[in-house]
Amino acid sequence: MTVSWIVLDIEGTTSSTASVHVGLYAYARPRLGPWIDGHRGDPEVREAVAQVEREAGLPHGAATVDVVKVLHGWMDGDVKATPLKTLQGQVWAAGFAAGELTAHVFPDVAPALRRWHATGTRLAVFSSGAVSSQRPWFRHTADGDLSVLLDRHFDTVNAGPKRETASYERIAKALGSPGGRVLFLSDVPAELDAAAAAGWRTTGVRRPGEPSEGAGFGTHPVVSSFEEVEV
CATH class of the missing domain: 1.10.720 (Transcription Termination Factor Rho, Rna-binding Domain; Chain A, Domain 1)
Structure with missing residues (x-):
């Protein structure tokens, strides 16, 4: 089944945890x-x-x-x-x-987001950080304005806790897409488990030097770069 949406975590996935x-x-x-x-x-x-x-x-x-x-x-x-x-x-x-902050994204992120967007895959964010901070984060990166590539934003207020299956069910409903056509990228195994329980496709992101580098991702596919993500 073709993926129609890719939903992104931020910390440890698109961006370093330390930058936050x-x-x-x-x-x-x-x-x-x-x-x-x-x-x-x-x-x-x-x-x-x-x-x-x-x-x-x-x-x-x-x-x-x-x-x-x-x-x-x-x-x-x-x-x-x-x-x-x-x-x-x-x-x-x-x-x-005010130009006092610039967001960090890993080098493989911007090219992947642009490639996915160009091929018609829609992009969303689900982060514990408020939607009000997600938008400027992607608007002011060292790789330019990536916010124009993102169609939807979700946080713990409009979706719910990131480790609860119901949150992913709400997001899928809001996206108007069955879970099997949504792919979630995250560095946190418990979040991936919750998404999978909602019927989503999942991929763990194991970034060198990040807190979840040594985590066990169970049966979830795992990548170290967005270049390896299978859509």
């Missing part, structure tokens, strides 16, 4: 507090701060310093908290727009 956890996290960390204080009128910011207060047991209207302390703790623990992703995404988007 070191580069982007370091950029966002000192800017979260000033961003919150400078955008109190933004409904998304208000809701994100309220979520932090609820999830951390802070009083409503807590001081920004206390909210930021929680956010920093989540960053240190790599907690996939929705309000953190929302606020980070806004800070990063501003950084990309």
Whole structure:
């Protein structure tokens, strides 16, 4: 069966984990507090701060310093908290727009995305990073604007957790494509397992030097470069 969609993970798959956890996290960390204080009128910011207060047991209207302390703790623990992703995404988007950030993608990524797109295969992203940060990430790469190649974006807000089968069922429905015609590329075996359980085709990405380099991918096909992906 021909693949009609390829859905991409980001960290460890299209881009190095360090470029996110070191580069982007370091950029966002000192800017979260000033961003919150400078955008109190933004409904998304208000809701994100309220979520932090609820999830951390802070009083409503807590001081920004206390909210930021929680956010920093989540960053240190790599907690996939929705309000953190929302606020980070806004800070990063501003950084990309200002020319202060450039996204990293592995050398084989841009040529593969362009090749797949040119042959009619549609491309989407499913990442724990907020959609608001995915778009500028692919728009501002060292290999040019790759965002024009991507038709859909999914995160843990509009799709659900990445290790739950139901999330992949929602995405397939949104794409209007049966799971057997969707290929998911990820470096995380548990995500691939969830996608496979939803009927998707899967391929593990084992990048040298990445956290999942030594992971066991079970029965999933495995590649070290997008050049090896069979569509």
